[in-house]
Amino acid sequence: MRLIPLGGVNEIGGNKFYIEARGEGILIDFGVSFTARREYFGGYLRPKRYSVLASLLRCGAIPAVSNIYDTSLFDPLGLVEEKLRHSPALNVLGIVISHPHIDHYGHLSLIRNDLPIYIGESSLKIAETREKTKSARTVEERVFLDRDRRIETFRTGSTIIIGSIRIIPIHVDHSVPGSYGFVIHTSEGSIAYSGDLRLHGPKSQFTYEFTEAIQREGVDTLMLEGTRID
Template sequence: MDVTIHRGSKEIGGSCVEVSAGGTRLILDAGLPLVDEDREPFDARTTKHKSVEELIALKVVPNVPGLFGEGPRPDAILLSHSHIDHAGLLHLTHPEIPIHATKGASQMMLAGDLFANQERLPRERHRRVFPGRPFTVGTFTVTPFSVDHSTFGCVAYLLEADGKSLLYSGDLRWHGRKPEMLQNLVGSIAHRNIDALVMEGTHVGSGRGKGKNEYELEAEILATIRDAKKLVLASFSPQDVDRLLTYMNATRDAGRVFVADAYTAF
């Protein structure tokens, strides 16, 4: 089993990892970078008006044989979740490569397409995965596991081939509303001899500490809403379903009325 990190090892986002064995090539995520070469916020509109060749030359798109341009095509793309730093380049990948993802990830990408000028997951390319249910792609056995993150339908992937195994975490957290998802993942792989772990490290070395979990935030938000005499406005990503539930719960418990825009309501 060979592992190539095409992008994402020295930055947050822009994830694109290739795992190959026995002639089968799998791509884990195809994300848009969050910052440019000068470490400034990346303008996603750059991808709208340039060819794939130009984007490869600009290092916006990683030069992976057959994924975006010429060369032998990978056998499949495994999508961990719908955030653009993991899914934002999928629409530029070769249209004949199937994309394995959860129904939830597909729904989140549809919402992004309808309301946020993002790209949906093409229906004809979507191969639905079910957490805990293994499937095969060529020489690989792939098992998705549900993980908690700030959007819906997120999974980690266990890849097994040639007597080796690799766990790809995607993005995950322990401080959301569903920490049992990560506990279940750890319990499911504890007895296995995992040869390699490819794991996100968004906040490693950030010095932010443990922080508050979603339930602690809900209590603080409830207190704020109860103390407010006038309209309370909240700004958060509509795709963060757990945060949406946090605000809805706090609003209900405060005896106030929750009103959302069309994107959030969808």
């Protein structure tokens, strides 16, 4: 089993994790890096609409890996092709989103339309409402409504099957409804991914139910959110 962090390590936001077993891979979250955005963009400075993919690749705000991006996005100078020519290819069969904050889903707008996206029922409604009501239409605001994407929804009690990988979504408490952690079973081991969670909110029992579930399921690796751990 391979577990590759493509973002979200030693930074705020930008969660992107690739899990692969026997040649079949999934992405868990594909969010905007707040750290990179603060460093390279801000105020009136944003990635240019006509070269957004190239701009984000060149400054390292998204990972330089091939076979996942929508290369039909306008690239007049061929910068995307140049950047990805010798990059590693991922065999992604699907993308699973933990909750509707843009640091976990915002860069789905750059992903190929044919890759299926798995997202909680409430999360999808929140993300779609955000897109409908936002006045500024940056790349992060055009994920679900403007594109003909393959969307599959889930809820607690569902089981997601992607190739030979089995994913169990389990609700957690967070500052937005519809937040999930996952237990991911592969043919080469099991991983628990917490997403973003807390123990002090009105639904704190959800987080305790997640911890009970990962003990019950039995996992080899725990990926735990730690933004405010000190």
